[in-house]
Amino acid sequence: MTWFKRxxxxxxxxxxxxxxxxxxxxxxxxxxxxIWKKDLEDNFNVCPKCDKHFRIDARARLALLxxxxxxxxxxxxxxxxxxxxxxxxxxxxxxxKQAKADTGLKDxxxxxxxxxxxxxxxxxxxxxxxxxxxxGAVVGEVITRAIEKAIETQxxxxxxxxxxxxxxxxxxxxxxxxxxxxxxxxxxxxARVPYISVLTDPTTGGVTASFAMLxxxxxxEPGALIGFAGPRVIEQTxxxxxxxxxxxxxxxxxHGMLDAVVPRKDLKSYIxxxxxxxxxxx
Numbered sequence: 001m002t003w004f005k006r007x008x009x010x011x012x013x014x015x016x017x018x019x020x021x022x023x024x025x026x027x028x029x030x031x032x033x034x035i036w037k038k039d040l041e042d043n044f045n046v047c048p049k050c051d052k053h054f055r056i057d058a059r060a061r062l063a064l065l066x067x068x069x070x071x072x073x074x075x076x077x078x079x080x081x082x083x084x085x086x087x088x089x090x091x092x093x094x095x096x097k098q099a100k101a102d103t104g105l106k107d108x109x110x111x112x113x114x115x116x117x118x119x120x121x122x123x124x125x126x127x128x129x130x131x132x133x134x135x136g137a138v139v140g141e142v143i144t145r146a147i148e149k150a151i152e153t154q155x156x157x158x159x160x161x162x163x164x165x166x167x168x169x170x171x172x173x174x175x176x177x178x179x180x181x182x183x184x185x186x187x188x189x190x191a192r193v194p195y196i197s198v199l200t201d202p203t204t205g206g207v208t209a210s211f212a213m214l215x216x217x218x219x220x221e222p223g224a225l226i227g228f229a230g231p232r233v234i235e236q237t238x239x240x241x242x243x244x245x246x247x248x249x250x251x252x253x254x255h256g257m258l259d260a261v262v263p264r265k266d267l268k269s270y271i272x273x274x275x276x277x278x279x280x281x282x
Contacts, residue, residue, distance in 0.1 A: 023037070024036065024037050024038075025037060026040055026054075028047045028049060028050060028052055029052070030047065030050050030052040031047060031049045031050035031052065033047070033049045033050070035047060035048065035049070040054070043265075044064065044264045044265050045060070045264070046263070046264055046265065051222065051263070052223060053200075053201065053221045053222055053223055053224070053263075053264055055128060055162070055200070055201060057103075057127055057128075057129060058105070058109070058110045058125040058126060058127035058160075058162075059110070059125075061123075061125040061160050061200075062110065062112050062114075062123060062125055064264070064267065064268060065116055065121075065123055065158065065160075065267070065268050065271070066112065066114035066115065066116060066121075066123065067114065067115045067116065067117065067118065070114055070115075071112040071113060071114030071123070072112065072113045072114065073110060073111065073112050074111050074112070074113065074145075074149070075111045075141075075142050075145045075146070076105075076106065076110070076111070077106070078106060078107065078138045078141060078142060079096075079100075079106040079107060079138060080096055080106075080107055080136050080137065080138045080170070082096070082169070083170065083173065084169065084170065084171055086168075086169040086170075086171075088169075092169040095131055095169070096131075099129070099130045099131050100130075102129060102130075103127055103129050103130050105127055105130055106138070107130060107136070107138040107139055107142070108126055108127045108128070108130035108131060108132075108133045108134060108135070108139050108163070109124060109125070109126055109127065109138070109139045109142045109143060110124070110125045110127065111123075111124050111142055111143075111145065111146045111149075112124075112125070113149075113155070116158075116268065116271060116272055116275070117268065117269070117272035119156070119272065119275055119276075120153075120155050120156075121155060121156050121157065121158055121275070122146050122149060122150050122153075122155050122156070122157045122158070123157070123158045123159075123160065124142070124143050124146045124157070124158075124159045124160070125160045126139070126159075126160060126161055126162045126163055126207075127162070128162040128163065128164075128202075131167065132163070132164035133161075133162045133163035133164055133207075134163060134164050134165060134166065134167035134168075134174070135163060135165065135166050135167055135174060135177055135206055135207055136166075136167035136169070136170040136173065136174045136177070137170060137173050137174065137176075137177065139167075139177065140174075140176070140177025140178075140180055140181055141177075143159065143177075143181050143184075143211065144180055144181055144184045146159075147181070147184040147185060147187075147188050147195075148184060148187075150188060150193050150195075151187060151188055151191045151193055154191070154193055155193070156193060156194040156195070156196070156275050156278070157188070157193070157194070157195050157196075158195075158196045158197075158198060158271060159195070159196075159197055159198070159211060159212070159215075160198045160200060161197065161198065161199050161200060161203040161207050161208075161211075161212040162200045162201070162202070162203065163202070163203060163204065163205065163207040163212075164202065164204055164205060165204050165205015165206045165207055165208070166178070166205055166206035166207075174206070175206065177206070177210075178206050178209060178210035179210075181210055181211045182210050182211065182214060185211060185214050189216075194216055194217075194274075194275060194278040194279075195214070195215050195216050196215050196216065196217045196219070196271055196274060196275070197211065197212055197213070197214065197215030197217070197218045197219070198219055198220070198221075198267070198271075199212050199218065199219070199220040199221070199224055199226050199249070199258070200220070200221050200224050201221065201223060201224035201225050202224065202225040202226070203220075203224065203225070203226045204225065204226070204227055204228065204229075204230060205228060205229075208226060208227060208228055209228055212226075213257070216278065217259050217260070217274050218257075218258050218259050219258065219259055219260045219261070219262050219267075219270070219271075220249035220252070220253070220258050220260075220261050220262075221249065221261070221262065221263070221264055221267070222249060222250065222261055222263060223248055223249060223250070224248065224249040225247055225248060226247060226248070226249055226252055226257075226258075227247040230247075231246055231247055249261045
């Protein structure tokens with residue numbers, strides 16, 4: 001083969017094979033430090049420099065909370081439709097197709113049953129990567145079914161919220177889910193079955209206005225954005241500068257909207273102790 005037909009490449013004079021490092025490092029948005037990705041994963045995806053809690057997906061949440069990452073998924077066969085044939089910058093049907101391909105899920109929620117420190121629990125974990133974790137008919141139905149199963153089996157339930165709110169592409173159908181889930185939680189309360197709500201970054205809109213703030217215990221991760229309307233919307237509406245840390249979990253704890261702010265590494269043990277206390281009080 002003549003030299004001009006050979007594939008070009010960088011000249012390596014080191015005598016050693018080059019190793020690609022792309023994707024092995026992560027830059028923290030908070031402290032701007034460069035972190036070895038393996039170190040970040042070993043630290044529960046929390047920055048070892050400044051304790052910033054990076055967002056993690058729904059499956060990682062289940063692995064974090066449930067013993068040995070062993071659990072049974074249920075009600076995973078439901079998928080959203082496009083009743084309004086909604087189109088904004090792109091068709092809602094196209095967004096659904098892309099989100100399914102990106103996440104491997106049919107919608108922004110996973111229901112699972114497993115054990116948390118040896119105690120049987122049901123966990124509903126939201127997936128923010130699926131259209132911003134928005135709540136449409138399927139998310140509302142799947143969470144409601146999880147609550148109903150908790151009532152039927154007398155099993156405590158944990159709902160992990162990560163959402164931009166109600167899914168506007170489904171119009172009033174998405175808003176109906178607020179009342180539907182809240183009514184199911186009222187039945188859960190009447191049955192005296194514990195419900196712990198875990199709010200992560202971000203938890204906003206209709207999710208905050210319904211089930212995320214209705215737990216027997218409402219706990220959040222450090223630095224999580226939690227609120228109904230976002231801070232930029234509020235500032236533009238009231239034309240005032242908001243105080244530092246507004247709508248972050250520490251601010252909400254200080255003002256009585258949360259029961260606790262718990263670091264991710266302590267979350268499982270904290271929930272386990274809370275469930276032990278609730279079992280004794282029942």
